[in-house]
Amino acid sequence: MDESKLLYAESHEWVSESEGQCTIGITRFAVEQLTDIVYVELPEVGKTLSKGDPFGVIESVKAVSDLYAPVAGEIIETNTAVVDDPSILTEDPYDKGWMIKIKIVEPVDASSLLDKAAYDAKIQGDAGH
Amino acid sequence: MGLQTPLHQWHSSSGGRLVDFAGWQMPIVYSSIQEEHQATRQAAGLFDIGHMGRLRFEGKDAVRFLDHVLTNRVDTLAEHQVRYALVLSEEGGTLDDVLVTRCPDHHLLVVNASNREKLLAWFTEKIGSFDATMTDETLETAMIACQGPAAVKIASEVVEDDLDSMGYYTARPGSFAGSKLLVSRTGYTGEDGFEFIVRTEIAEWLWRALLEVGSSHGIHPAALGARDTLRLEAGMPLYGHELDETIDPLQVGLAWAVKSKSKDFIGKDALAQRDPVRPVRVGLELQGRKIPREGYEVLDAEGTTVGRVTSGSFTPTLQRSIAMAFVPPALAEIGTSLSVAVRGDAVPGTVVALPFYQRKKA
Structure with a gap:
């Protein structure tokens, strides 16, 4: 994935839109903040999500966090490799570490998400705390 | 803001993620809890444990006082010996778990950071009738732990002393770069290792020396996150989790540190009457x-x-x-x-x- 072309949610998921589908994962910043990811739980294929719905769980040694759908749609594929080996997320959160693919009903409203520059600005602020 | 150990600057400039822990700003992780944990199991981990409370007891009745407030025997401690003990409330609940060390001219109590203020008040209340004094040396000293199978080699080289001759749970004076320190063969990781108490001024110097000597042995700075997973694997209770004022030591499997048969101590009678x-x-x-x-x-x-x-x-x-x-x-x-x-x-x-x-x- 080209990080500069992705859209980002405040809750650190990334979205890549292509031909009526979205691929979703979590950002490197999120992975680094979590550190030591040991468990990933992803939903069943076929489930329908509204924007903002929790779709999975990511667990690190320190904490457990929900994953939130940055766009609405039906889940058509999940990345079971990440479930089997969460260390993939640490190595490659943007390609091998994708989490779910969603069939969308309407094009993604880019204004409801952040572009790379806006996301980078946001995490600069977060990291400062 | 919170209290800071003398290694605070080192932590922040070395990627340590600082969090509030019992009123102290302490690193929770540097790079990865699992990496720091594994380094400690396989080579050595270096921990800043300066937040632990260090209380000094002196005077004619110091031993008698400590035996009154601790569940384990203090009177039978040999010089340089260290012992684990509990501090109980009148109700038999646990106020803290501590290490007591018999030094040549005083006794040292190492207590949990989260309980230091509470214990200072508790001991001040109870010490009145004893000819003994208590001094809180926490802020004038630092405490560093070097833990893991390579710890003995690293630490021996740094303090220029054959530390392998020390028994487990003993402590003795040593010197580092002309300054005195206390070396204790104790730890909270389930590994062999040492805990050093030094004056704050030389803490970073000692820390850097341990890292430098340890680098060829695979030493890794390790933070509170790894300390927690290490002690959990080692089955060691942590105050605030497996111990608190509602929990007594017998529930936790710590009967070996409670000498009800051979001595009196605060909480003993209540302990015998618990459900x-x-x-x-x-x-x-x-x-x-x-x-x-x-x-x-x-x-x-x-x-x-x-x-x-x-x-x-x-x-x-x-x-x-x-x-x-x-x-x-x-x-x-x-x-x-x-x-x-x-x-x-x-x-x-x-x-x-x-x-x-x-x-x-x-």
């Missing part, structure tokens, strides 16, 4: 990778809540989900099937012996 079927601490091993976290419910075969998790993690060394929990004595037998409710799912598990991990003795 004989009160919950006890057990170790649990769960299937899968979900982490049983503090507060999660423990369920019996029928799905009835029978207890609660007090600490849990997915352990780096064992690569398994483990927990400590309190359950009724009837369910505490090794091999008993119990599950833990993790976000709506009952994850199956088994009661296993503590500790989860034990190092191979050299």
